[in-house]
Amino acid sequence: MPATINLSCPLPTEPDTIQLAHGSGGRWMHQLLERVILPALGRNSPARHDGAIVEPGAGPLAVTTDSYVIRPLFFPGGDIGRLAVYGSVNDLAMCGARASWMSVGLILEEGLPMETLRRVLGSMAAAAAETGVEIVTGDTKVVERGKGDGMYVNTTAVGAVRAPRPIGPAAVRAGDAIVINGDLGRHGIAVLSVREGLEFEGEVASDLAPLWAPVERLLQAGLEVHCLRDLTRGGLSSALNEIAQGAKLGIRVRERDIPVNETVRGACEILGLDPFYVANEGRFAAFVPAEQARAAAELTGGVVIGEVTAERAGIVLLETTLGVQRPLDMLSGEQLPRIC
Amino acid sequence: MPATINLSCPLPTEPDTIQLAHGSGGRWMHQLLERVILPALGRNSPARHDGAIVEPGAGPLAVTTDSYVIRPLFFPGGDIGRLAVYGSVNDLAMCGARASWMSVGLILEEGLPMETLRRVLGSMAAAAAETGVEIVTGDTKVVERGKGDGMYVNTTAVGAVRAPRPIGPAAVRAGDAIVINGDLGRHGIAVLSVREGLEFEGEVASDLAPLWAPVERLLQAGLEVHCLRDLTRGGLSSALNEIAQGAKLGIRVRERDIPVNETVRGACEILGLDPFYVANEGRFAAFVPAEQARAAAELTGGVVIGEVTAERAGIVLLETTLGVQRPLDMLSGEQLPRIC
Numbered sequence: 001m002p003a004t005i006n007l008s009c010p011l012p013t014e015p016d017t018i019q020l021a022h023g024s025g026g027r028w029m030h031q032l033l034e035r036v037i038l039p040a041l042g043r044n045s046p047a048r049h050d051g052a053i054v055e056p057g058a059g060p061l062a063v064t065t066d067s068y069v070i071r072p073l074f075f076p077g078g079d080i081g082r083l084a085v086y087g088s089v090n091d092l093a094m095c096g097a098r099a100s101w102m103s104v105g106l107i108l109e110e111g112l113p114m115e116t117l118r119r120v121l122g123s124m125a126a127a128a129a130e131t132g133v134e135i136v137t138g139d140t141k142v143v144e145r146g147k148g149d150g151m152y153v154n155t156t157a158v159g160a161v162r163a164p165r166p167i168g169p170a171a172v173r174a175g176d177a178i179v180i181n182g183d184l185g186r187h188g189i190a191v192l193s194v195r196e197g198l199e200f201e202g203e204v205a206s207d208l209a210p211l212w213a214p215v216e217r218l219l220q221a222g223l224e225v226h227c228l229r230d231l232t233r234g235g236l237s238s239a240l241n242e243i244a245q246g247a248k249l250g251i252r253v254r255e256r257d258i259p260v261n262e263t264v265r266g267a268c269e270i271l272g273l274d275p276f277y278v279a280n281e282g283r284f285a286a287f288v289p290a291e292q293a294r295a296a297a298e299l300t301g302g303v304v305i306g307e308v309t310a311e312r313a314g315i316v317l318l319e320t321t322l323g324v325q326r327p328l329d330m331l332s333g334e335q336l337p338r339i340c
Numbered sequence: 341m342p343a344t345i346n347l348s349c350p351l352p353t354e355p356d357t358i359q360l361a362h363g364s365g366g367r368w369m370h371q372l373l374e375r376v377i378l379p380a381l382g383r384n385s386p387a388r389h390d391g392a393i394v395e396p397g398a399g400p401l402a403v404t405t406d407s408y409v410i411r412p413l414f415f416p417g418g419d420i421g422r423l424a425v426y427g428s429v430n431d432l433a434m435c436g437a438r439a440s441w442m443s444v445g446l447i448l449e450e451g452l453p454m455e456t457l458r459r460v461l462g463s464m465a466a467a468a469a470e471t472g473v474e475i476v477t478g479d480t481k482v483v484e485r486g487k488g489d490g491m492y493v494n495t496t497a498v499g500a501v502r503a504p505r506p507i508g509p510a511a512v513r514a515g516d517a518i519v520i521n522g523d524l525g526r527h528g529i530a531v532l533s534v535r536e537g538l539e540f541e542g543e544v545a546s547d548l549a550p551l552w553a554p555v556e557r558l559l560q561a562g563l564e565v566h567c568l569r570d571l572t573r574g575g576l577s578s579a580l581n582e583i584a585q586g587a588k589l590g591i592r593v594r595e596r597d598i599p600v601n602e603t604v605r606g607a608c609e610i611l612g613l614d615p616f617y618v619a620n621e622g623r624f625a626a627f628v629p630a631e632q633a634r635a636a637a638e639l640t641g642g643v644v645i646g647e648v649t650a651e652r653a654g655i656v657l658l659e660t661t662l663g664v665q666r667p668l669d670m671l672s673g674e675q676l677p678r679i680c
Contacts, residue, residue: 020677021673023573023677023678024573024574024671024673024675024676024677025572025573025574025575025578025619025671026573026574026578026617026670026671026672026673026675027669027670027671027672027673028672028673029573029574030582030670049434049435049508049509050404050430050431050432050434050435050568050569050570051402051403051404051431051432051434051435051437051497052402052403052404052435053400053401053402053403053435053437053501053506054400054401054402054403055400055401056396056401058398060393060394060395061393061394061395061396061498062391062392062393062394063391063392063393063394063441063443063476063477063496063498064390064391064392064443064477065443065444065445065477065478065479065494065496066445066479067445067446067447067479067481067494068481069447069481069483090390091390091391092390092391094389094390094391095389095390095391095392095393097391097393101403103403103404103405103496104405105405105406105407105445105494105496106407107407107409107447107492136403137403137404137405138405139405139406139407141407141408141409141492141678142677143409143489143492143678144489144677144678146486147488147489148487148488149483149484149487149488152447152481152483152492154405154407154445154494154496156403156405156443156445156494156496157391158401158403158498161393166393168389169389228390229390230390232365233363233364233365233366233369234364234365234366234369235365238365238366242370277366279365329367330366330367330370331364331365331366331367332366332367332368333361333364333366333367333368335364335366336364337360337363337364337482337484338363338481338483338484
């Protein structure tokens with residue numbers, strides 16, 4: 001049964017955890033907005049209306065959305081707030097677009113410590129300022145204890161397309177080189193290490209990072225960028241499979257050229273994981289004409305790991321360090337739940 | 341501990357509930373997208389890339405976001421899918437903007453029946469087609485059993501502003517008339533009736549409805565619309581309080597002019613609820629110059645319920661049917677959790 005309204009009940013001092021009433025649309029929710037959410041977002045505070053008005057210039061816009069359900073909320077190298085901002089900024093970057101505006105949807109579980117909410121929002125504000133994205137509108141819902149897991153965050157980002165031609169699997173050509181901007185697997189292993197209380201030799205921090213800057217360098221250098229894809233859920237392997245299938249072309253990559261940090265490699269061996277399937281949050285693959293491969297690697301601080309082939313459409317082949325070729329399939333089954 | 345990858349494992353026939361692997365970014369997730377999500381969204385299927393490209397015309401855009409956590413997922417007069425589409429379409433309408441593009445973020449709980457997902461997505465597709473909004477991009481996450489409640493949906497909508505002047509509390513003027521487009525409280529009572537297994541004399545279905553059409557009529561008739569606000573969480577009372585505070589003006593409304601269906605009134609009495617605090621999903625308040633009040637009521641099928649006053653800034657006064665004036669406060673505490 002619902003609680004009845006008690007109009008004369010004075011507001012208690014601010015509770016130190018989220019209550020159901022914080023999602024009611026009434027005075028508690030306004031107090032939460034005024035005292036916690038808007039101050040924490042600082043200059044990135046959205047206006048208090050049903051939506052926000054933005055003034056785009058001429059030309060196409062890119063739109064992307066992601067919900068973030070990562071567990072735990074804080075991990076070495078980041079937290080759900082920073083992830084939620086960078087993640088959607090990065091998805092737009094993969095469209096050749098720079099994020100300008102962002103919405104934030106919070107689903108809070110009753111009992112979430114207010115201090116946790118403040119920390120996460122502080123991270124969001126810092127990440128938004130860093131990447132030049134403006135949080136223009138938001139929404140807060142509260143679900144009962146046991147119907148969430150602390151907090152879930154949705155961000156939807158909008159920004160102008162800066163790439164001069166369409167970027168996507170359809171633009172990939174046989175002969176294209178594939179460049180990645182760094183070593184693989186750190187995000188997944190970092191999250192897993194805190195979640196499962198594992199200790200590895202050497203520390204592993206997430207590779208979480210905003211990706212517009214390296215993409216902008218590729219575009220400003222005039223490179224003919226055919227496709228970009230961040231290597232998040234499902235890792236390198238799933239990304240390459242998606243693109244091979246979308247482009248109806250084959251992909252061949254060389255294991256010896258794909259950088260994996262020694263600690264990550266060791267952790268993967270112990271855990272029975274393949275680093276090519278582990279999620280990254282600051283890594284992407286760029287598909288460019290072969291003659292631009294070296295330039296792309298230099299501009300992104302990365303390496304050339306393989307190429308696109310006309311034969312074996314839809315298949316990703318890995319040339320192992322032993323010189324054998326084996327298919328690098330799409331992830332089958334569950335590897336690491338709730339990594340983003 | 342995470343499951344290891346089994347590359348040779350054939351995919352089982354489609355499971356009839358959501359599994360954690362459906363959120364992994366791998367083959368199961370692709371299967372879910374290809375076989376369930378994209379077909380269910382029909383012509384509203386988003387493209388398979390990190391984001392979508394849209395081509396707005398010149399002029400400002402409005403952006404809005406909402407997460408929908410309503411319990412139960414299906415209720416008399418609608419379901420979470422229809423609510424998630426109309427809800428964000430309506431928030432844009434309140435900005436004087438017509439929704440053109442929408443993102444959909446799904447957070448699914450492990451064990452959700454696939455059939456439930458299909459039904460909800462089917463509702464979303466129908467509601468999107470009806471309102472002329474295109475679902476351009478999406479995201480699906482899966483959380484463990486007991487970390488969600490079936491499903492949560494975020495929608496973020498973008499669309500061109502059609503209003504010739506800014507709409508919002510800052511545009512409200514003393515003397516403005518307040519018009520609402522119908523009777524209050526049906527959504528909250530309909531949801532509550534199924535949630536708590538209550539039976540009332542007479543059926544109550546939610547008032548859930550898209551609101552762009554009546555707003556467009558106001559704009560096309562050339563009315564000087566100062567503010568629009570949908571009467572969702574916190575009901576009429578919270579909406580009016582927000583506007584009175586935002587406008588730094590007083591509001592006076594007359595109880596006898598505010599329509600409440602007899603069954604809703606009876607249910608509220610039994611439950612100790614005030615219909616002015618109960619959520620609606622197809623009702624809004626429009627603030628227009630007094631001389632346009634009648635026209636606004638006719639165009640929206642509604643009624644004039646009160647006016648804005650220069651005195652008593654920030655206060656909403658209700659003139660009761662007994663002729664006394666009492667403050668209509670913002671909802672304090674929790675009335676009906678998870679009504680949207």
